[in-house]
Amino acid sequence: MLKTEHMVLNMGPQHPSTHGVLRLELELEGEIITKVTPHLGYLHRCFEKHCEAMTYPQIIPYVDRLDYLASMDNELGYAVAVERLLDIKVPERVEYIRVIMAELQRIASHLVAVGTYGIDIGAFTPFLYCFRDRERIITLFEKTCGARLLYNYIWVGGLSHDLPVNFVNETRDFLKDFKKTIIEINNLLSYNKIFIERTANVGVLNIESAINYGITGPNLRASGLKWDIRRDDPYSIYDRFDFEIPVGKGLHGQVGDCWDRYFLRVQEMEQSIRIIEQALDQLPEGEITSALPKRIKPVEGQIYSRVENPKGELGFFIVSKGQLQPFRVKVRPPSFVNLSVIGELCKGHLIADVVAILGSIDIVLG
Amino acid sequence: MIYEFLANLFGSGVIASFISGALPVVFIAIFTLFAVWLERKVSAHMQDRLGPMRVGYHGWLQTFADILKLLQKEDITATDTDKKLFNIAPVLTFMGSYAAFAAIPFSSAYIGSGIDLGILYIVAVSGLVVAGILMAGWASNNKYSLYGAVRSAAQVISYEIPTVIVILTVVVVIGSLNLTKITEFQTSRFWDWMIFGGSVAGIKKFILLPFMMIGFIILYISSLAETNRTPFDIPEAESELVGGYHTEYSGIKFTMFFLSEYANMFAVSAVASALFFGGYHSPFGYLGNLLGVSWLVPIEQFFWFTIKGTFFVFVQMWLRWTLPRLRVDQLMTLCWKYLIPIAFVNFLIVALIMVL
Numbered sequence: 001m002l003k004t005e006h007m008v009l010n011m012g013p014q015h016p017s018t019h020g021v022l023r024l025e026l027e028l029e030g031e032i033i034t035k036v037t038p039h040l041g042y043l044h045r046c047f048e049k050h051c052e053a054m055t056y057p058q059i060i061p062y063v064d065r066l067d068y069l070a071s072m073d074n075e076l077g078y079a080v081a082v083e084r085l086l087d088i089k090v091p092e093r094v095e096y097i098r099v100i101m102a103e104l105q106r107i108a109s110h111l112v113a114v115g116t117y118g119i120d121i122g123a124f125t126p127f128l129y130c131f132r133d134r135e136r137i138i139t140l141f142e143k144t145c146g147a148r149l150l151y152n153y154i155w156v157g158g159l160s161h162d163l164p165v166n167f168v169n170e171t172r173d174f175l176k177d178f179k180k181t182i183i184e185i186n187n188l189l190s191y192n193k194i195f196i197e198r199t200a201n202v203g204v205l206n207i208e209s210a211i212n213y214g215i216t217g218p219n220l221r222a223s224g225l226k227w228d229i230r231r232d233d234p235y236s237i238y239d240r241f242d243f244e245i246p247v248g249k250g251l252h253g254q255v256g257d258c259w260d261r262y263f264l265r266v267q268e269m270e271q272s273i274r275i276i277e278q279a280l281d282q283l284p285e286g287e288i289t290s291a292l293p294k295r296i297k298p299v300e301g302q303i304y305s306r307v308e309n310p311k312g313e314l315g316f317f318i319v320s321k322g323q324l325q326p327f328r329v330k331v332r333p334p335s336f337v338n339l340s341v342i343g344e345l346c347k348g349h350l351i352a353d354v355v356a357i358l359g360s361i362d363i364v365l366g
Numbered sequence: 367m368i369y370e371f372l373a374n375l376f377g378s379g380v381i382a383s384f385i386s387g388a389l390p391v392v393f394i395a396i397f398t399l400f401a402v403w404l405e406r407k408v409s410a411h412m413q414d415r416l417g418p419m420r421v422g423y424h425g426w427l428q429t430f431a432d433i434l435k436l437l438q439k440e441d442i443t444a445t446d447t448d449k450k451l452f453n454i455a456p457v458l459t460f461m462g463s464y465a466a467f468a469a470i471p472f473s474s475a476y477i478g479s480g481i482d483l484g485i486l487y488i489v490a491v492s493g494l495v496v497a498g499i500l501m502a503g504w505a506s507n508n509k510y511s512l513y514g515a516v517r518s519a520a521q522v523i524s525y526e527i528p529t530v531i532v533i534l535t536v537v538v539v540i541g542s543l544n545l546t547k548i549t550e551f552q553t554s555r556f557w558d559w560m561i562f563g564g565s566v567a568g569i570k571k572f573i574l575l576p577f578m579m580i581g582f583i584i585l586y587i588s589s590l591a592e593t594n595r596t597p598f599d600i601p602e603a604e605s606e607l608v609g610g611y612h613t614e615y616s617g618i619k620f621t622m623f624f625l626s627e628y629a630n631m632f633a634v635s636a637v638a639s640a641l642f643f644g645g646y647h648s649p650f651g652y653l654g655n656l657l658g659v660s661w662l663v664p665i666e667q668f669f670w671f672t673i674k675g676t677f678f679v680f681v682q683m684w685l686r687w688t689l690p691r692l693r694v695d696q697l698m699t700l701c702w703k704y705l706i707p708i709a710f711v712n713f714l715i716v717a718l719i720m721v722l
Contacts, residue, residue: 009509015608031513031694122596122691128413188688194597195690351513352606352693 006034009351013042017120017355020365024342026354033354036346038339043365051329056082056296057156059329064150066314066331067364069112072105072141073309075154080235081305081316082156085298093286094158095237100171100279101141101153102236103272107178108137109310110265110272113362117262118189120359121198126189133181136174140167156296158289168280175273182269190263199262200253203345203357210256213341217312217334219361222248222264223256229308241278243271258360265362268310297324311335311362335363371475390467390478397672398628401679402429408680409687436624439617444507447614451505456615456622459498463629465491470636471546473646473667484545485533488637489526492592495630496522499611502623506614514610517600517694524701525591525598531709532585535716536641539564539574549645556649561642570719577716582642584709586678589634591697593627596686600694635678639671646671 009026012018021042027035047066051059063078064071076098083090115130138148143164145153153160189195205215210223220227228245230238246267248260298320306315312334319328338361345357372382403418403426410417418425443452466488468478481487496519503515537543539560540551552559561582563571591598600606607613612623639645646667654662692700 007509017606118690122599123689124409125413125687128415132414189690192690194692197696198690198693350693350695352600355606 011354017359019116019358019363022339022358022363022365024354024358026346026351028351031350033346033349033351036343036354038342040336040339040365048329048331051326053325055324056298056326059326060155061150061152064152066333067109067309067311067335068149069364070105070109070310071149071151072101072154073109073307074314075151076102076236077305077307077309077314078316079154079156080307081303081318082296082298084305085301085303085318085320086156086292086296088157088290088292090157090290091287092284094288094290096279096283097159097163097288098154098236099238099241100276100283101144103276103279104137104140104171106272106310107269108134110269111137113265113310114185114189114262114269117359117362120355121195123189123192123195126185129181129184129188133174133178136177140171140174143167143170155289157292158287162288168283171276171280175276178269179273182266185266190266196252196259198352199258199356199360202253202258202349202353203360204254205256205261205341205345207256209341209344213344214337215312215341216337217309218264218268219261219312219338219341221246222261224248229306229313233306235305235307238275240282241275243274246271258356261360261362295324297322306332309334311364312338335365339363386476387478389476390464390470393472394464394467394625394629394632397632397676398625399429399433401628401631401676402432402624404676404680405683405686408683412684412687433621436621437618441617441619442614444614446507448505448507451501452614453619455498455502455505456619456626457498458501459495460622460626460629462492462494462496462498463626463633465494466633467629469545470633471549471640471645472671473664474546474550475664476668477546480544480546482542482544485537485543485548485637485641488545488633489530489533492630492633493522493526495626498626502615503611506611508614510607510609511611511613514607514613517607518594518611520694521594521598521600521697522592524698525588525705528584528701528705528709529588529592531706531713532581532588533641535577535581535709535713536560538713538717538720539566545640545645549640549647552644552647555651556644559642559644559647573719574716577712577719578642580708580712581716582638584705584712585638585641586681588701588705589638590682590685591701593630593634593682595631595682597689597692598697599686599691600697631679631682632675635675635682636671638678639674643674645674 007028009028011024011026013021013023018024023039023042025037025039026033045065047062050062060075060078063074066074111130111134115127118124118126141151142148144167145151145161205219205223207223207225210220210225215223224247226245226247229235231245246264248255248264250257250260251263252259300320300322302317302319304315304317306313313332314334315332317330317332318326321327342358342361346354349357369382369386372385373379376382406417406428407424418428421427421431443449469481469484469487471477499518500515503511503518506512536548540548542548551565553565556562558565561578563574563578566574612620615623648666648670652663652666654660654666
């Protein structure tokens with residue numbers, strides 16, 4: 001008998017489709033995967049420890065960097081957590097602007113997910129169509145607060161700037177054009193025969209393991225569970241809007257395969273359009289900051305507050321000892337938790353499928 | 367013929383054969399420069415951007431700049447590579463695609479070598495490319511390169527089978543493997559091209575027509591696979607294997623692979639147009655015949671041949687920037703379960719039609 005052993009292939013950290021600095025250690029038998037070990041921590045910013053040395057408003061620019069594709073949603077999550085700790089209400093106009101920004105950011109984040117997923121599968125063109133539209137969202141943000149990626153816009157108790165002139169009309173124009181882009185993406189990618197062949201029935205995540213691994217966000221919904229924090233544990237003013245929560249149906253294969261996870265993001269973008277349109281219609285006039293003391297000093301206590309980020313549940317656990325700085329901040333990151341399932345999903349698939357599965361989980365290693 | 371013309375001009379057969387042998391290299395070089403620019407422009411305009419715009423008018427000199435840059439680059443050979451094989455591989459790969467040009471009839475006046483086994487020779491010599499790629503993958507001592515090379519070998523060998531069957535289908539109708547004869551059989555009227563049933567007399571032509579169309583589609587799909595273009599670009603699938611078999615190559619050796627890829631693209635397109643689209647024939651007569659200037663005809667033929675070849679290269683680019691990539695096993699399934707049986711049945715039917 002010849003002595004045979006499995007081949008170990010290092011995928012990353014300098015690999016085009018590991019979506020940042022992730023290293024996957026693949027154990028292979030030919031092209032078939034027997035084991036996947038993800039190695040993280042190439043980009044660690046000691047965020048939680050930093051927070052203990054800073055005042056509550058100072059933390060916001062750091063929150064931006066948690067998931068750099070969804071900074072607005074991160075800020076919203078943090079602002080909501082601190083406001084709950086302080087037990088204050090923010091003005092109506094602020095709430096509406098926050099929802100508009102968060103949903104625009106959700107579209108932008110999903111556009112990156114959908115576009116880069118196309119590249120992972122080998123289609124380059126949809127990526128640039130996605131980025132063309134993402135660029136318009138970023139331009140809207142830039143007009144609002146001057147930054148393109150890390151905004152420092154949503155503050156505790158308010159916002160840094162009011163909306164710029166003509167923002168409402170420009171957003172409406174964008175949404176009108178964006179509806180066409182979704183149709184375009186669907187024709188070019190979602191319903192492409194080769195794309196379906198590559199993604200359907202690949203990396204099937206059933207509902208039990210999804211819950212056991214603590215998967216949240218689009219990945220959980222793609223497995224068939226209708227769970228969205230915007231509806232089930234409402235924050236801000238999400239309970240006022242009429243929107244649907246898409247779930248994976250297994251149109252081209254089993255429920256919870258890569259195609260479901262991909263297509264759910266496309267459907268979520270459509271729902272985000274609905275929310276933004278309603279918010280733009282109802283947008284009231286008013287203040288953009290609430291009356292807060294200069295030095296924010298919550299009373300002793302603790303809070304766990306969670307929001308629905310584009311990638312899943314983003315939770316902030318904040319402990320206050322009645323000082324200017326928080327005593328402890330713990331973040332429950334969606335990408336980190338979602339990535340843990342990759343070992344189970346990849347087993348028995350081919351190398352090409354690892355790329356497809358990793359892309360469909362949509363991680364950001366900020 | 368170019369060779370006789372040159373031999374008369376220089377009075378020496380050696381110089382003449384040297385020049386006429388070097389002509390394809392000149393063609394490949396110029397074509398690659400153009401094709402790379404075209405690819406960038408085509409992809410750019412499909413993707414809502416402009417592509418290269420700075421160097422020359424609409425960036426047409428960009429490729430020159432890139433080639434210059436590649437030539438100046440350090441020629442890196444990683445430590446644990448098999449030096450000999452590593453250095454031979456790019457040359458061998460380029461040789462394979464260059465040698466194929468010997469039997470391609472560019473016009474009635476120029477064909478490198480008008481051998482009777484022309485089309486078979488092209489198929490056989492293209493196989494050298496696989497040897498080069500395998501060599502590169504093995505010698506690089508890199509797991510990604512090895513995967514790319516092994517995939518490439520499996521892919522090219524599999525897809526040669528439907529290609530050859532389709533070629534046989536055409537050969538059965540025409541009765542020759544000589545590409546000049548195959549081209550001459552399809553006259554300079556486009557309804558006599560093989561894709562429309564060829565210049566076969568009577569009702570047979572119309573019976574042949576659908577089968578020839580099927581044959582062409584199969585040939586084109588397999589030619590995409592043989593040149594490692596999307597949707598069959600798995601040997602160099604960037605998102606999976608980084609650079610595939612040429613991951614470790616840089617500078618001039620990388621340029622060789624690059625040249626070889628584009629030369630191959632034109633070679634398969636040239637074969638497709640020679641077999642099905644009348645080769646160097648104009649679709650509607652020649653200006654030279656009309657004006658009574660006989661030396662104009664071969665030049666026109668060269669023009670038409672290049673146009674047809676470039677058109678198919680353009681279609682390859684079009685597909686590349688539209689379609690996603692298949693997986694390895696799906697690629698093999700497509701070849702062995704669909705293309706080969708269909709091509710074979712198609713071949714049998716055409717043979718039957720010709721016998722009856």
